Amino acid sequence: MSSSDFIVIGAGLAGAAAAWHLAEAGHHVSVLERTTPGNHEGSSHGSARIFRYAYPEKAYTDLVVRARQGWDQLEAASGRRLITPTGSVDFGDLRDPRGLAAVLEASGVAHELLSADAARERFPQIAFDTEVLYHPDAGVLDALGTIEAMLELAQATGRAEVHTHWEAAGIRRTAGGFEVRSADGRSVTGAKVIVAAGGWLPALLGDLALPAGFLESVPAFEVREEQAFHLPWREADESGAAYPAWPTFIHKRSEMQTYGLPGGRDAGFSGQKMAQYKGGPVLPSARDQSGLITEEMRRRVQDYAMRYLPGVVPEPYAEATCLFTMTPNEDFVIDEADGVVLLSACSGHGGKFAPLLGELAAGLATGAGTVPDRFRVAHHRAEAQR
Known part of the structure; x- marks a missing residue:
């Protein structure tokens, strides 16, 4: 059994970004991927996704401007050209x-x-x-290249481990945080969990022991x-x-x-x-x-x-x-409750925000940052009740 400060479930764009930011900030991270990073059964495979600024809402365009700074930092640190x-x-x-x-x-x-x-x-x-x-x-933007760059940088700190072919089969709370078990019996412990499982998030929600009110506010995926x-x-x-x-x-x-x-x-x-x-x-x-x-x-x-x-x-x-x-309104879900951070449901337009999504999730997990209210589950619930 290995132990980390943070466990990240999912090594797509969002999960890799969270791991990179956490490791760079000095935290030990275990990344659990059900197959391999950027695999073809997920949402982050291949090397072609659109990077654009055009949105009908200024809030999103401003977030792209902010995300671009993260892309510049990532390209400089990795030596890779990730946006053509x-x-x-x-x-x-x-x-x-x-x-x-x-x-x-x-x-x-x-x-x-x-x-x-x-x-x-x-x-x-x-x-x-x-x-x-x-x-x-x-x-x-090069999705797979971005995942590889972020995970390589995270691992280069000596504080990140990437476990492949690790499908989360059970998550339980412990005295010190969480234990995540794989289908073949392996386990990892950590103080907090970031769930960036994309299309597999809905199936994991019931295992996370989230507060009832929070869980009821999570939008339908x-x-x-x-x-x-x-x-x-x-x-x-x-x-x-x-x-x-x-x-x-x-x-x-x-x-x-x-x-x-x-x-x-x-x-x-x-x-x-x-x-x-x-x-x-x-x-x-x-x-x-x-x-x-x-x-x-x-x-x-x-x-x-x-x-x-x-x-x-x-x-x-x-x-x-x-x-x-x-999600019904196509906004992201980035929120935290009782040591669990949900980072998912990018609704087909999240790739361009990858470095920023990781920054926001890491900030929530460490308590060093916050996220726009529109990505909180309470806002999703209020939108659904309109």
Whole structure:
């Protein structure tokens, strides 16, 4: 049996970030991962996630600005380039580019508001159907590379251990804190526990011996198995004119909400990865994921590409699934009760905040910091009762 100051359950982006911050602050940490860090059954695998500043609420944009400082610190400490700049475009009748531009203006983030014609002239590979918000400092973040960098830095302090193939099978309170047992009989003890288990969080809640009032306020989680497709880029349009470099995009329209980004390191930075937002099936639990792509979704994405992405060949060269763990209002859950910190439910948009999420969770666990009220379970409960 090993003992630590803190036990972190889950070695995805959020859990790895928490471990990094705790170890850097001088605490001993045990990270427990049910398979391997950044594995394909979770939400943090692969090397391509969108980093962007555009949100309809200034509070989130300000958090991205704050998170970017953490990314800069992480890149400097690890010597890795974890965010590749690409710029980003937002459009569609449900996206409100003008509203987004006003938020970015208020937060001091560089941006442009373009007409559909001006945007098509700049990015002819996309068929824009509304005004477009463009902000140049967006990009593609390397999820797996980020996890590796944070865990390597945590372990380099000599105060962090990463236990792989360790599925938490039982959690009990002890006189000194907690004991977490694995399915094969191993155990780890620690004063406090941070649960960053993503889609596996709902199944662990009952084991955490949380106060009844706190547990009742935890929002209902919806676990989805999203389906993503990589589409080859065309080199030129029909006239032979070369297409410019691709930005990331978010296109929200009444019929379908989509997002896309250049493929990351593991795709050779080629092709456009895209998916329908909240298009995958809702699962009874994370264990019920199939890893399968449906023909219906493949056709839907191909039809979309033929209509809105003239710069791609609408035949996927790669396909993958990914878990989204959603709260009803799509806010995160970061809260603490009786020695347990919940750090989860990033609702499909948490990757860009990874260094900051770890900082917030570490602050709660050590008592050295706090989190925005909107991420507390009491706020989630108040929102649900409206």
